[in-house]
Amino acid sequence: MHAQLLKEIEEEITDLLSNLIRINTTNPPGNESTAAKYISKQFKRDGFKCELLESAPKRGNIVTRLKGTGEKPSLLLLSHLDVVAADPKEWSVDPFSGVVKDGFVWGRGAVDMKGMTAIEIMVMKLLKKNNVKLKGDVIFAATADEERGGLLGVDYLLRNYPEKILAPYVLNEGGGLAIPTRSRNVFTVQTAEKGLLWFRVKAKGTAGHSSLPNLADNAILRMNKVIDKMANYQPQVMLTSTVKHFLAVMAREEPALQEPFTRLLANPELSDKILDELAKIAPHLAEEILPRLKMTITPTIIHGGFKENVIPSECEAIFDCRILPGQDTAKTIALIKKLLNDIDSEKLEFEVLQAQEPSESTAETPLYNTIASVLREFESNCGITPILMTGGTDSRFFRKRGSICYGFHPMKPEVISGKVVKLEHGIDERISIENLVFGASILYETVKKFMS
Numbered sequence: 001m002h003a004q005l006l007k008e009i010e011e012e013i014t015d016l017l018s019n020l021i022r023i024n025t026t027n028p029p030g031n032e033s034t035a036a037k038y039i040s041k042q043f044k045r046d047g048f049k050c051e052l053l054e055s056a057p058k059r060g061n062i063v064t065r066l067k068g069t070g071e072k073p074s075l076l077l078l079s080h081l082d083v084v085a086a087d088p089k090e091w092s093v094d095p096f097s098g099v100v101k102d103g104f105v106w107g108r109g110a111v112d113m114k115g116m117t118a119i120e121i122m123v124m125k126l127l128k129k130n131n132v133k134l135k136g137d138v139i140f141a142a143t144a145d146e147e148r149g150g151l152l153g154v155d156y157l158l159r160n161y162p163e164k165i166l167a168p169y170v171l172n173e174g175g176g177l178a179i180p181t182r183s184r185n186v187f188t189v190q191t192a193e194k195g196l197l198w199f200r201v202k203a204k205g206t207a208g209h210s211s212l213p214n215l216a217d218n219a220i221l222r223m224n225k226v227i228d229k230m231a232n233y234q235p236q237v238m239l240t241s242t243v244k245h246f247l248a249v250m251a252r253e254e255p256a257l258q259e260p261f262t263r264l265l266a267n268p269e270l271s272d273k274i275l276d277e278l279a280k281i282a283p284h285l286a287e288e289i290l291p292r293l294k295m296t297i298t299p300t301i302i303h304g305g306f307k308e309n310v311i312p313s314e315c316e317a318i319f320d321c322r323i324l325p326g327q328d329t330a331k332t333i334a335l336i337k338k339l340l341n342d343i344d345s346e347k348l349e350f351e352v353l354q355a356q357e358p359s360e361s362t363a364e365t366p367l368y369n370t371i372a373s374v375l376r377e378f379e380s381n382c383g384i385t386p387i388l389m390t391g392g393t394d395s396r397f398f399r400k401r402g403s404i405c406y407g408f409h410p411m412k413p414e415v416i417s418g419k420v421v422k423l424e425h426g427i428d429e430r431i432s433i434e435n436l437v438f439g440a441s442i443l444y445e446t447v448k449k450f451m452s
């Protein structure tokens with residue numbers, strides 16, 4: 001028996017998303033309160049009580065809740081209201097017009113992540129309207145500031161009002177998009193994300209005239225050694241449980257991947273060689289897998305020198321280091337300091353700019369199983385796999401407090417002119433109305449099944 005898509009919500013969810021996109025919440029400055037108030041109005045129309053919690057002027061978070069009997073643990077439907085900047089000159093439509101055309105809702109945030117906000121609003125409304133008997137509370141929270149680290153959003157709420165949003169289970173962004181394989185769609189669930197460590201290195205030297213380079217001590221040349229050292233560092237390969245699970249699923253799904261992925265699972269230390277071979281048949285996939293097996297250290301900013309004929313006494317560079325779940329920030333800092341000391345302990349300064357812990361939730365839970373069974377009700381021939389994201393989401397704050405958190409915004413691959421396209425954070429970001437209805441249908445059934 002196939003489950004039914006909620007065709008009847010098409011117009012309402014399209015309007016919701018269009019209107020959310022029209023409220024410009026580019027962060028900075030964010031101005032999420034306008035969007036939060038709009039959502040509150042939509043909820044109040046259906047008899048919900050909402051709370052607007054501002055972490056700073058105009059930085060609104062909106063929370064509401066459907067009470068359950070308490071027989072089951074509660075579930076939070078989480079999303080963020082802010083978006084990254086969009087340059088109208090690069091777009092073929094106004095990025096904040098929320099225009100609907102060619103079967104898509106267009107605009108900044110359509111995918112990341114006002115589309116899921118709209119889906120979660122619909123799920124709450126449907127649970128109430130259809131009088132679903134909930135055995136646990138279902139909480140809705142749309143928050144500020146995710147794109148800049150979440151300090152004024154989820155972090156603020158968890159520090160000041162944990163009782164309002166903390167839940168043992170959380171559904172958020174980061175996964176859900178299906179990977180098209182040869183014979184079927186494999187839906188993803190984000191169960192893990194890497195952590196980040198941004199650090200600055202300052203190289204010192206002695207200034208001088210560059211016509212006599214031997215008399216000076218060039219800070220740029222010292223920084224060159226630092227960059228070289230970081231680039232040549234061979235981090236240990238580590239298979240997290242999410243990546244193991246992913247490799248095992250994909251080995252089953254794609255005949256061409258069976259041999260390399262089985263070998264990789266058995267011999268992670270041979271990963272470089274195996275991925276080199278894989279690159280010959282699937283270059284993009286090989287590139288995607290590499291950073292999921294080890295820590296990465298990448299220089300992103302460099303400053304040094306101010307005049308053509310002056311050797312600078314200072315040069316500084318900023319590095320973005322990403323660590324895997326199971327790796328530790330303090331140990332990583334110690335490792336980087338050691339690498340720097342090997343070059344020069346006197347003339348190199350090290351400073352941590354920002355650190356965010358990696359996080360992982362097990363896929364062995366009733367919620368994961370419910371997601372899998374609901375997906376199969378809608379698409380009997382589909383696969384499902386957990387994935388590790390190389391970037392970060394607000395899920396890390398909840399995982400740190402013990403919640404099981406999944407990134408799950410169910411979406412089929414968007415195909416435009418016969419090609420699968422990736423649209424979040426990009427130019428002409430958009431989501432198909434078909435995917436909005438699909439996402440809402442899957443999420444509604446998942447919550448209903450899990451909570452009753």
Ligand SMILES: [Zn+2]
Nearest residue numbers: 112113146173
């Ligand atoms: Zn996002």
